[in-house]
Amino acid sequence: GAGVSQSPSNKVTEKGKDVELRCDPISGHTALYWYRQSLGQGLEFLIYFQGNSAPDKSGLPSDRFSAERTGGSVSTLTIQRTQQEDSAVYLCASTPRPNGYTFGSGTRLTVV
Amino acid sequence: SQKIEQNSEALNIQEGKTATLTCNYTNYSPAYLQWYRQDPGRGPVFLLLIRENEKEKRKERLKVTFDTTLKQSLFHITASQPADSATYLCALGLGLTGGGNKLTFGTGTQLKVEL
Numbered sequence: 001g002a003g004v005s006q007s008p009s010n011k012v013t014e015k016g017k018d019v020e021l022r023c024d025p026i027s028g029h030t031a032l033y034w035y036r037q038s039l040g041q042g043l044e045f046l047i048y049f050q051g052n053s054a055p056d057k058s059g060l061p062s063d064r065f066s067a068e069r070t071g072g073s074v075s076t077l078t079i080q081r082t083q084q085e086d087s088a089v090y091l092c093a094s095t096p097r098p099n100g101y102t103f104g105s106g107t108r109l110t111v112v
Numbered sequence: 113s114q115k116i117e118q119n120s121e122a123l124n125i126q127e128g129k130t131a132t133l134t135c136n137y138t139n140y141s142p143a144y145l146q147w148y149r150q151d152p153g154r155g156p157v158f159l160l161l162i163r164e165n166e167k168e169k170r171k172e173r174l175k176v177t178f179d180t181t182l183k184q185s186l187f188h189i190t191a192s193q194p195a196d197s198a199t200y201l202c203a204l205g206l207g208l209t210g211g212g213n214k215l216t217f218g219t220g221t222q223l224k225v226e227l
Contacts, residue, residue, distance in 0.1 A: 004155075
């Protein structure tokens, strides 16, 4: 597709459940990023994939969070045993080189 | 500690005027700085990138300046229109030797252009 696609667009889950968020980057973009944005907050870096290099996981807030990128394309962000403080918009972005990111529209996660 | 500050209060201006948004940072040595626009319920949209060795960048009605001595970037929208109303985010990148293309974002400034 022409842009970064994220699914689902909205997700409501019960506290303690696991969730998976999906990101389809732009074809050919070697770098993929996950950020989250809480209400009234800036974008918080979570994890960064660049080609075949080991991902930069320095922003993951706890070991309940993990992400993988299969075949250098689609990425899945998994949150285990969700907590209410995990409620946020999770944004994925991709870029072919050091330049502006192309963001998806995000997944709004609500943990009840 | 590292900090990126943008005007937390919304900026209201009249149509046709120039909007100026500020981004200040401390304890960073960015290789480049980017500006994004974000509309409600949408992901940010890239507008401009300016590198540390550039003073000014223009794109249509947009102008960005970057002063590494003052540790500040200014973002200008000339001849503003109601359609320019959105939240504008600045983001710093440390470059390939500082974490790749990972960006650190400010919290954004909401701009409202009134008729």
